[in-house]
Amino acid sequence: MESKPSNLEIKSSSQLVQGIQAGLPIFLGYFPIAIAFGTLAVQAQLSWTEAVLMSLIVFAGASQFVGVSMFLAGAGAAQIIATTFFLNLRHLIMSLAVNDQMRHFSGGWKGFLSFFITDETFALLTLGRGDHRSERRTPAYMAGLMITAYLGWVTGTAVGGLGAGFIPVEITTAMTVGLYGLFIGLLVPPARKSLNFGIIAVSSMILNWALGLFMDAGWAIVLATIFAAGLGIILIKEDV
Amino acid sequence: MKVLLVIVGMALVTYIPRLLPALFLDRFQFPAWFRKWLQSIPYAALGALIFPGVLLVEKDQPLLGLAGGLMAFLLSLLNLHITLVMAGSILIVILLQYFFF
Numbered sequence: 490m491e492s493k494p495s496n497l498e499i500k501s502s503s504q505l506v507q508g509i510q511a512g513l514p515i516f517l518g519y520f521p522i523a524i525a526f527g528t529l530a531v532q533a534q535l536s537w538t539e540a541v542l543m544s545l546i547v548f549a550g551a552s553q554f555v556g557v558s559m560f561l562a563g564a565g566a567a568q569i570i571a572t573t574f575f576l577n578l579r580h581l582i583m584s585l586a587v588n589d590q591m592r593h594f595s596g597g598w599k600g601f602l603s604f605f606i607t608d609e610t611f612a613l614l615t616l617g618r619g620d621h622r623s624e625r626r627t628p629a630y631m632a633g634l635m636i637t638a639y640l641g642w643v644t645g646t647a648v649g650g651l652g653a654g655f656i657p658v659e660i661t662t663a664m665t666v667g668l669y670g671l672f673i674g675l676l677v678p679p680a681r682k683s684l685n686f687g688i689i690a691v692s693s694m695i696l697n698w699a700l701g702l703f704m705d706a707g708w709a710i711v712l713a714t715i716f717a718a719g720l721g722i723i724l725i726k727e728d729v
Numbered sequence: 730m731k732v733l734l735v736i737v738g739m740a741l742v743t744y745i746p747r748l749l750p751a752l753f754l755d756r757f758q759f760p761a762w763f764r765k766w767l768q769s770i771p772y773a774a775l776g777a778l779i780f781p782g783v784l785l786v787e788k789d790q791p792l793l794g795l796a797g798g799l800m801a802f803l804l805s806l807l808n809l810h811i812t813l814v815m816a817g818s819i820l821i822v823i824l825l826q827y828f829f830f
Binding site: 514518535536539542543547548552569570571573574577578581583584586589591606608611613659662666668671674676679689692693698713716718720724 | 740747754819
C-alpha cells in the first residue's frame with residue numbers, strides 16, 4: 490500500500506501537468522521575444538551571463554528591453570532602476586488579483602509564486618478558460634503554468650545571447666502581436682458573457698489612451714486599471 | 730560590477746510590488762466594494778494592456794498591429810483555443826509583412 494501514491498499526490502501531479510499545458514502558449518510566445526532580448530543585450534555589451542541572469546531574476550520583458558536600451562544610451566544605475574520600478578508597478582495591482590486566488594496557499598507558496606507574475610501569467614490565471622477557480626488553483630497548477638512561462642523567457646534569452654541576431658526583426662514583430670492575441674483571446678469570451686466586463690475593458694482602453702497623451706505608458710496603464718476596475722464597484726450587482 | 734548592481738536593483742524593485750499583496754492580502758476581510766474592484770481588475774488590466782499598445786508593435790505601421798488585433802478578436806469570437814487565436818494573429822501579420830509592408 491505504501492508504494493501506491495496517495496490520492497493527494499496523484500491529484501497534485503496531474504494538476505502540475507495541467508498547469509504546464511496551460512502555460513505552453515506563453516512559453517511559445519515568450520521564446521522568440523526572449524531571443525530578441527538576448528540578442529539586444531549582448532549587442533549592448535552585456536555578457537551572456539549578465540543577460541541570462543537578468544532574465545532569471547528580473548523576469549519582466551518590457552522593463553528588460555527598456556533597461557538594456559537605457560544602458561546602451563549611457564543612463565545611470567539609479568535612472569534605470571527607477572524606470573524599471575515604475576514600469577513594473579502594474580504588477581502590484583495584478584498581484585492583488587492573483588493572490589486573491591491563492592488565499593488558501595501557505596505563505597511560502599504565495600511569496601514564491603508571486604515572483605512569476607507577469608502580464609501574461611496574470612491574464613491566463615485570472616481569465617483562462619475552463620475556470621473552476623477554487624478547484625483548479627492549486628500550488629502545483631500555478632507553479633506548472635508560471636514556471637513553464639519562465640522557462641520560455643530564460644531559455645530564449647540564453648539562445649539569443651549566443652547567436653546574435655538570427656531571428657529577423659519581422660518575426661519578432663509578429664510574435665509580439667501574438668502576445669496581444671493572447672490578451673484579446675482571453676478577454677473576449679468572458680466579456681461576451683457579461684456586458685459589464687466588456688464595458689470595464691473598453692473604458693480602460695479609452696482611459697489608457699487618453700492618459701497616455703500626457704504621461705508615460707507605465708503610469709497610464711496603472712491608473713487606467715485602477716479607475717476602470719472601479720467601474721466594477723458600480724456595475725457588478727451581486728455580492729461576490 | 731556596475732552592470733551586476735543594476736541587474737540586482739532591477740530584480741528587487743520588480744519583485745517587491747509582486748510580493749506585497751502576498752504579505753498582506755489575507756490579513757484583512759475586505760468589504761464588498763473592494764471585492765468587486767478586485768474581480769474587475771483582470772478586465773481593466775487587459776483592456777489597458779491591449780490598447781493602444783497593439784498599434785505600436787511596429788512603430789511606423791499601426792495598421793499591422795491593428796490587423797493582428799482584429800484577427801485575434803474575430804478568432805476569439807469563434808471560441809477557438811487560445812493557441813489558435815495567437816497563431817492566427819501572428820500569421821496575418823507575417824502575411825501582411827510579406828506582401829505589403
